[in-house]
Amino acid sequence: MKSTDASGQPFERWPLVEDLYVFITVARLAGFSRAAQELGLSPSYISKRIAVLEKRLGVSLFSRNSRAIRLTPEGEHALSGAMRVVDEMDGFVSHLERQQGALAGNLTISCSFGFGHKYMAPALSELIHRYPDINLKLMLSDKPVNLVEEGVDIEIHVGDDINELYIARKLADNRRILCASPDYLRRAGVPQSLDDLSHHQCLMIQERNAVFGRWPLTDGQQQVVCRLNSRHLSNSGSVVLDWALRGNGIALRSAWDVASHLASGELVQLLPQWYQEANIWAVYTRRPSGSPRIKACIDLLADYFSRHISSSADGSPE
Numbered sequence: 001m002k003s004t005d006a007s008g009q010p011f012e013r014w015p016l017v018e019d020l021y022v023f024i025t026v027a028r029l030a031g032f033s034r035a036a037q038e039l040g041l042s043p044s045y046i047s048k049r050i051a052v053l054e055k056r057l058g059v060s061l062f063s064r065n066s067r068a069i070r071l072t073p074e075g076e077h078a079l080s081g082a083m084r085v086v087d088e089m090d091g092f093v094s095h096l097e098r099q100q101g102a103l104a105g106n107l108t109i110s111c112s113f114g115f116g117h118k119y120m121a122p123a124l125s126e127l128i129h130r131y132p133d134i135n136l137k138l139m140l141s142d143k144p145v146n147l148v149e150e151g152v153d154i155e156i157h158v159g160d161d162i163n164e165l166y167i168a169r170k171l172a173d174n175r176r177i178l179c180a181s182p183d184y185l186r187r188a189g190v191p192q193s194l195d196d197l198s199h200h201q202c203l204m205i206q207e208r209n210a211v212f213g214r215w216p217l218t219d220g221q222q223q224v225v226c227r228l229n230s231r232h233l234s235n236s237g238s239v240v241l242d243w244a245l246r247g248n249g250i251a252l253r254s255a256w257d258v259a260s261h262l263a264s265g266e267l268v269q270l271l272p273q274w275y276q277e278a279n280i281w282a283v284y285t286r287r288p289s290g291s292p293r294i295k296a297c298i299d300l301l302a303d304y305f306s307r308h309i310s311s312s313a314d315g316s317p318e
Helices: 015-028 032-039 045-057 073-099 115-132 181-187 194-199 235-245 255-264 292-308
Strands: 062-064 068-070 105-111 132-142 156-157 168-173 177-182 202-207 214-218 223-227 250-254 269-278 280-284
Touching: 015 032, 015 045, 015 073, 032 045, 045 068, 068 073, 068 177, 105 115, 115 132, 115 156, 115 235, 115 255, 115 292, 156 292, 194 223, 194 250, 202 235, 235 250, 235 255, 250 255, 280 292
Parallel strands: 105 132, 105 156, 202 250
Antiparallel strands: 062 068, 156 280, 168 280, 177 250, 177 269, 214 223, 214 269
């Protein structure tokens, strides 16, 4: 005899929560391949799960052509219902895990070397003390990270150039500022305008997808791309900072990275009205509400950075 729900409908007509989550992801990213990349699944599997869901619901969720997909009217209606169901399930599972006691399990985080050494190490020390049953892995790299392929739960990313396939939460405000050593400025002079930068040695960082020889800057109202002549570059922010401290040129570095050197007089901020937005983000592929470990970590980091970074976000000393 078939089991039925309270209304007498057979349970096999109920959609799987996993399929609803796949549906929400495809709708959010407007593509099967993008959803597959975010979820770490194959496009063919994503397509199969959507087909199963459409069969169970008895509606067509997407209109497809060779160039794009979009929600059908029935799909738009189903999306709001699917989001409610997934939110309820997230809450249900999270409540059960909280009832079971302390958070436990594996958590993998990636971050750049400079920010990792200065801020992530002490911040995650707090996480270790607060949640001793979490098995923490911190990976430091200045190269782009594929969260799915490398099994990373959270990337702590400095800068607003975030892969559109990922989900992100801003943890702290930050900006990159222009600075140089007093020794360099005595020899080369102090730039009075952005145009003057083309006559200076500008120390470049070649990382991620940054275009070499260009610094996008803003004064809060207008956006300007400075095209620079430079013979010195590195893919390491710490190397560029060291060069600036040794009087080799002008660097564009995060306020958190140079705050102590500005306070000591080792570096001088230049053209302070110009800066580059470089906020600090937690980047991830799954909704934090579905993982108490991820949510607890992000909440702790947001609190830690609000206490240790916000004061230097505008270039003032910590």
